[in-house]
Structures are given as structure tokens and as C-alpha cells.
Amino acid sequence: MVKIRGAVAVVVAVGLLAGCSEQESAPVPGCDGDTAVLVAESVPGASLVPCFTEVPAGWSHSGVLISDAGTRVEFNSDRAGDDAAVLQFQDSCDVGEAVTLPAREDGVDRFERIMEVSPSFRSDRYLVFDGGCVEWQFHFSPGSPASLSVELSVALQLLERSEIEERLAELAARGSPEEG
Amino acid sequence: MWGAGTLAVVAVCFVVLVNDGAARWLTVRELDLLDGLENLRHAWLTDLARFVQDSVGWVTAVAGWAAIVVSLWWRRVRQLLVLLAGLLAVAAISLGIARTVARPRPFGLELLGEWVGFSHPSRPIALLVAALVGAVLTTVPDGRLRRRVWVGVAAVVVVAGLAELYLGVSYLTDVLAAIAIGTAVPILLHRAIAPERVFPVRYRRGRSAHVDLDDERVDAIVTGVDHQLGLAVSEVRTHGLEGSAGSTPLELRTADGQRLFAKLYARSHLRADRYYKLWRRLLYGRLEDEYHFTSLRRFVQYEDYMLLLMAANEIPVPRTHGIVELTPEREYLLVGEFLEGAVEIGSAPVDVPLIDEALGMVRRLWNAGLAHRDIKPANVMVHDGHIRLIDVAFAEVLPSPWRQAVDLADMLLVLALRSDPDVVWERAGLQFTADELGEAVASARGVTLPSQLRTELRRDGRSLLERFKELAPRHEPIRLQRWSVARVVSLLAGVAVAVAGASLVAANADNIGLVPW
Numbered sequence: 264m265v266k267i268r269g270a271v272a273v274v275v276a277v278g279l280l281a282g283c284s285e286q287e288s289a290p291v292p293g294c295d296g297d298t299a300v301l302v303a304e305s306v307p308g309a310s311l312v313p314c315f316t317e318v319p320a321g322w323s324h325s326g327v328l329i330s331d332a333g334t335r336v337e338f339n340s341d342r343a344g345d346d347a348a349v350l351q352f353q354d355s356c357d358v359g360e361a362v363t364l365p366a367r368e369d370g371v372d373r374f375e376r377i378m379e380v381s382p383s384f385r386s387d388r389y390l391v392f393d394g395g396c397v398e399w400q401f402h403f404s405p406g407s408p409a410s411l412s413v414e415l416s417v418a419l420q421l422l423e424r425s426e427i428e429e430r431l432a433e434l435a436a437r438g439s440p441e442e443g
Numbered sequence: 444m445w446g447a448g449t450l451a452v453v454a455v456c457f458v459v460l461v462n463d464g465a466a467r468w469l470t471v472r473e474l475d476l477l478d479g480l481e482n483l484r485h486a487w488l489t490d491l492a493r494f495v496q497d498s499v500g501w502v503t504a505v506a507g508w509a510a511i512v513v514s515l516w517w518r519r520v521r522q523l524l525v526l527l528a529g530l531l532a533v534a535a536i537s538l539g540i541a542r543t544v545a546r547p548r549p550f551g552l553e554l555l556g557e558w559v560g561f562s563h564p565s566r567p568i569a570l571l572v573a574a575l576v577g578a579v580l581t582t583v584p585d586g587r588l589r590r591r592v593w594v595g596v597a598a599v600v601v602v603a604g605l606a607e608l609y610l611g612v613s614y615l616t617d618v619l620a621a622i623a624i625g626t627a628v629p630i631l632l633h634r635a636i637a638p639e640r641v642f643p644v645r646y647r648r649g650r651s652a653h654v655d656l657d658d659e660r661v662d663a664i665v666t667g668v669d670h671q672l673g674l675a676v677s678e679v680r681t682h683g684l685e686g687s688a689g690s691t692p693l694e695l696r697t698a699d700g701q702r703l704f705a706k707l708y709a710r711s712h713l714r715a716d717r718y719y720k721l722w723r724r725l726l727y728g729r730l731e732d733e734y735h736f737t738s739l740r741r742f743v744q745y746e747d748y749m750l751l752l753m754a755a756n757e758i759p760v761p762r763t764h765g766i767v768e769l770t771p772e773r774e775y776l777l778v779g780e781f782l783e784g785a786v787e788i789g790s791a792p793v794d795v796p797l798i799d800e801a802l803g804m805v806r807r808l809w810n811a812g813l814a815h816r817d818i819k820p821a822n823v824m825v826h827d828g829h830i831r832l833i834d835v836a837f838a839e840v841l842p843s844p845w846r847q848a849v850d851l852a853d854m855l856l857v858l859a860l861r862s863d864p865d866v867v868w869e870r871a872g873l874q875f876t877a878d879e880l881g882e883a884v885a886s887a888r889g890v891t892l893p894s895q896l897r898t899e900l901r902r903d904g905r906s907l908l909e910r911f912k913e914l915a916p917r918h919e920p921i922r923l924q925r926w927s928v929a930r931v932v933s934l935l936a937g938v939a940v941a942v943a944g945a946s947l948v949a950a951n952a953d954n955i956g957l958v959p960w
Contacts, residue, residue: 289561
């Protein structure tokens with residue numbers, strides 16, 4: 264019986280281990296859920312917070328690490344390969360000699376550095392704003408179209424930090440018996 | 444009960460936090476508490492709290508590695524596996540809860556410390572507690588010392604938890620749930636798989652099979668011997684514990700003053716027998732009749748039967764009184780004659796008549812179709828000037844000629860240790876043919892010599908085996924290694940399990956707190 268219990272314990276432990284890594288400790292940050300709050304906390308000085316309304320078809324996240332050092336999200340693609348795109352949210356970025364792109368939103372400067380187009384698309388893209396920066400690193404498998412990067416870029420939203428703070432304040436008020 | 448209570452704390456926290464309304468209500472209350480702590484912040488206190496937080500990873504790693512090293516050094520494999528399973532389980536459970544509850548870090552506070560991932564439960568605290576609890580259960584003997592160490596562990600955990608709260612990186616319930624998980628999981632695993640009563644933490648080499656003679660066990664022995672053998676025992680105590688590496692040897696004294704010798708067997712002996720035979724199979728192949736016992740009852744029955752069989756064949760072994768079942772399939776007592784005044788042959792004068800008697804006993808074993816298989820100084824006693832053979836648990840019926848030759852070789856060496864090898868050889872020639880003696884000497888190598896005999900031969904320093912080889916007629920060395928499909932499969936399976944286990948731990952060393960940075 265002891266032998267059986269030991270074997271069961273080992274099997275259970277191994278089973279529980281599926282995805283034990285910190286790398287997968289969070290889902291892709293959506294724009295409504297608590298993960299967005301955690302992402303905001305990872306760069307406390309940033310005026311904007313990245314989030315996704317939905318991950319485009321063909322893309323899936325392979326790892327999400329949110330910590331006091333920032334947020335890192337890795338994506339796999341069924342066409343561009345594993346770890347084809349990595350998003351990093353930090354308090355600053357070194358854009359180096361990246362080329363400035365036309366701005367799409369007020370207060371967000373866009374830069375891009377394309378290292379290679381063919382056979383593999385490789386580029387770094389930066390969204391720089393007050394107190395923070397989002398960096399995209401694309402590294403596609405050979406033959407994958409560069410346009411795939413646009414799918415992900417479009418899915419990315421930048422939430423105003425004040426929006427998150429207001430939402431939390433509202434929730435806290437509703438959670439309080441005296442006020443709710 | 445206690446473990447279930449702590450897990451209930453985790454369950455309550457979990458249920459509350461996955462319910463939006465309850466979670467908000469609780470979070471607001473906990474933020475009030477953290478706000479209060481924020482008002483206490485001072486530069487020196489912040490430095491201290493950060494130092495404590497930085498140290499948590501190191502304490503976790505040191506405790507974990509210390510327990511691993513100690514377990515390996517003292518060959519406590521079961522406790523080691525339970526320790527690692529506990530760490531892995533705590534890491535996995537914490538992560539599972541974190542994903543489900545998805546609680547952000549305290550919002551609105553300045554987070555002064557380092558953090559990774561969701562807030563509930565606090566993974567650093569859970570791993571710290573799991574490593575400390577696991578280390579205590581694996582390395583500190585039960586008793587007063589362990590109780591004192593628990594106090595120290597509690598102090599370390601409280602300080603680490605307060606640092607997390609002060610730095611604002613965790614809520615109070617995050618820390619409490621982490622403590623509950625880190626405590627309950629290792630304790631429950633230890634109690635289920637390596638209970639203290641069966642696998643006590645001790646620091647004595649080679650005596651792991653001994654069991655404690657507590658009041659409960661003494662009562663069971665007295666009652667069992669009375670009911671099952673009809674002997675009224677008035678006193679039970681250990682006897683010659685230091686000379687026994689297997690069972691727990693006991694001396695029983697009956698109400699009428701008679702002394703009895705008893706061997707207490709527990710399930711741990713069954714496991715020891717299994718692993719011993721598996722190890723020998725891996726090293727040498729199947730050396731005939733080395734199938735392990737699958738039942739403790741049969742294990743004890745076999746020894747009792749061998750004592751009766753040998754006595755029936757006039758082999759001088761202690762008389763057996765029978766078996767006492769203390770707990771079915773868990774503990775048995777083999778009660779026999781107490782050899783009053785007997786000494787090991789290594790402590791007795793060995794003259795020619797005694798040599799003849801000992802060699803004659805081997806001849807009778809051969810004639811009866813038996814082999815003792817563990818002839819060493821500790822198992823050859825001199826009682827009233829005559830040889831008595833003890834510890835027949837490894838004996839074999841219908842052994843191969845090689846196995847019988849090994850018995851003869853071992854006896855030649857045992858006798859030579861306390862006399863002159865030339866005399867022993869001369870006397871052996873009166874009872875065995877030159878060919879039989881040549882085969883015996885050719886078989887005496889490596890695994891065929893019991894470890895105590897090897898030790899005594901090294902200590903003696905006279906090259907006794909070499910002298911016998913000079914005296915013996917030339918004989919081809921007898922090959923020990925036996926290769927079979929079963930041995931190859933066992934070897935491959937053993938290596939695969941070891942590699943898989945090591946890989947599992949190595950791949951998760953970071954996640955279970957064994958890598959501090």
C-alpha cells in the first residue's frame with residue numbers, strides 16, 4: 264500500500280507540474296481583466312498600459328511573465344513559427360537608430376528598426392510614451408510574410424492608466440458596505 | 444486533522460477570492476491594513492525589509508539543498524523523494540491557485556519590493572515554508588530538538604511574511620494562504636508516505652531497520668507472546684542492537700526467569716530485503732534464489748522454517764519457539780532460544796576441535812542440501828565450547844554447488860581469522876576433497892564475502908585468502924556476473940527513472956526555490 268501511495272504521489276506531483284513555470288503564470292493581458300491591472304503595476308510610472316482585446320487567429324501566447332521589472336509576452340504563430348513575436352513593456356527603451364514612424368495616437372511615438380526582410384522577417388518596433396515603452400520583437404521563420412506583424416500590432420491596445428485607476432476605485436467603492 | 448485544517452484555510456481564501464463581490468470586500472479591508480503599514484515606512488525599515496525579502500530565496504535554497512544533501516548522505520531516499528514531491532506540489536498548487544484567482548498586487552500602494560506574477564498566494568513564502576518544513580521533517584530527529592527548531596522556523600516565516608506586507612507586494616491573505624500550503628502539503632505527504640514511526644530521522648549508519656521499543660510496542664509484544672506462544676513475559680529490552688544491521692534484536696524475560704531471544708521484524712525489513720536484492724541483481728545479475736519476499740509474514744515464516752529445517756538436520760542453530768504476529772503484515776516477532784554466555788567466534792579461542800566442528804557443520808549443510816549464505820564472524824557463535832550458527836534468514840534449500848562452495852570458503856576464512864590458515868587448511872582436508880577446497884577458494888571473491896568478513900580480513904592484514912589460494916589446487920576462477928534480459932531491462936529502467944527524476948528536478952529547480960537568484 265505504501266508503495267502504491269508513493270507511486271501515486273509521484274504521478275500526482277508530475278501531473279501537477281504541467282506548466283509549473285513562472286513564464287506561464289498569467290494569461291495574455293486582456294483590456295478588461297485583472298491581468299491588465301498587474302501589467303500596470305509592472306511599470307508603475309507608465310501613462311499607458313498595453314493590453315489585447317483578442318489575440319489574432321493563428322497566434323497563441325507561449326509565455327507571459329509579469330513582474331516588478333516589466334511585462335514580457337511571447338507569441339507563437341502557426342505560420343511565422345514559435346516565439347515569432349515578443350512584446351516587452353518597460354519603463355524605457357533604447358530605440359537606437361530605429362526609424363521614426365508616423366504617429367497614430369497622441370502622446371505615442373513610434374519607431375521601427377528592420378534588420379532583415381527576406382528570407383526571414385526580423386524587426387524591432389517601439390511605442391514610446393510618458394513613463395513607459397512597448398517594444399515588439401519580430402523574428403519570423405523563413406518565408407513568412409512581414410504582414411503578419413501587423414495583425415498583432417493592430418490587436419494591441421494602449422489603455423490610459425487613469426482608466427484602470429478609475430475602474431479600481433469604482434470597484435473598491437462597490438465592495439464597501441457603507442458606500443455600496 | 445491539523446493538515447486538513449490548514450488546507451481548509453486555503454480553500455476558504457480561494458472561494459472568497461474567486462467570488463468577485465467577496466474578493467472586492469476583502470481586498471478593500473486588506474488595503475486598509477497595508478495603508479496602515481505604509482504609514483510606518485522608514486528608510487532603515489525599508490532597507491531591512493528588502494534585505495529580508497532578498498534573503499528569502501537564499502534561505503529557501505539553502506534549506507532545500509541541505510535537506511537533499513543530508514538525505515543523500517544518510518541514504519534516506521524515501522524522505523528525499525517526499526521532500527522533492529512536496530516542493531514540486533507546493534509550487535504547482537501555488538501556481539494553479541494564482542492562475543485561477545488572478546489577484547493583482549496591492550494597487551495604489553508604492554510596491555517597494557520585488558515581485559513576480561499574481562499576488563495570491565505568495566509563492567516565495569509558500570516555497571520558503573515548504574523548504575523549511577521539508578528540511579525539518581527530513582533532517583531533524585523527532586523530539587525536543589525538533590520542537591525547538593519549529594519555533595525558529597515559525598520566527599523566520601513570520602519575519603519574511605511581515606517583510607512582504609511592509610513592502611506592499613502581498614496582501615495578508617496571500618501570506619497566510621502561502622503559509623498554509625507550504626506547511627500542510629509537506630506534512631501530509633510525509634505522514635502518508637514516510638511516517639515518522641516507520642521512517643524515523645536518525646544519524647546512525649546501517650541501523651535504519653531498527654524500530655523504537657516504545658511502551659505501546661512493549662505492551663503488544665507482552666500480549667502477543669502470551670496469547671500466541673503461551674509465555675508470560677515480564678521484561679522486554681533491546682539486546683546487542685549495535686551488532687545487528689537487520690531486525691531489532693530483543694531479550695525477553697519470562698515470569699519464571701527464563702531468557703528468550705527475539706527478533707522484531709517490521710515492514711522496513713521487507714523493503715530492505717527488496718532493495719538489497721534489486722541492488723545485487725543490478726550489480727551481478729540474478730545470483731540464484733534472490734527473489735525478494737512480497738509479504739512480511741512469509742519473510743518471517745521462512746526464517747522460522749529454516750531454523751526448524753536446520754535443527755532437523757542436526758545443524759546447531761538456536762531452538763525456535765515460533766512466530767508472534769504483532770500487527771498483521773506490519774510487525775512480527777520471531778522468538779527463540781537465548782544463547783546464554785555465547786560469544787562471537789571472533790572473540791573466542793579457536794582450537795582444532797572447534798575448527799573440526801565448524802567444518803563438520805558445513806559438511807552437514809552440504810549433505811542436507813542447504814546453504815547458509817551469510818557465514819561471517821557475527822553469525823558463528825561459540826556457546827559452551829561448541830559452534831552455534833545463527834541468522835539463517837538468507838539460507839537456501841537445494842543450492843548450487845557454487846553456493847555451497849561459498850559457504851565453505853567463508854567458513855575457512857572465519858576460522859583462519861582466529862587461528863592459523865595452514866592448520867585450518869589441514870583440518871579441512873580431512874573433511875573435504877582437494878577439488879572441493881579448490882572450488883571454494885576460487886569462489887571466494889567480491890560479493891561472495893559478507894561485508895563484515897571482508898572488513899575483518901582487511902583488519903587482520905595476513906592475506907589469508909592469498910594463503911588459501913597458495914595452498915589450494917589450481918582452479919579456474921568462477922565467473923560472478925550473470926547477464927539476463929531481466930538484468931538489462933532493470934538496469935535501463937533504473938537509469939531511465941534516475942535520469943527522468945533528476946531532469947524533472949533540474950528543470951524545475953528555479954520554480955521550487957532551489958535556485959536563489
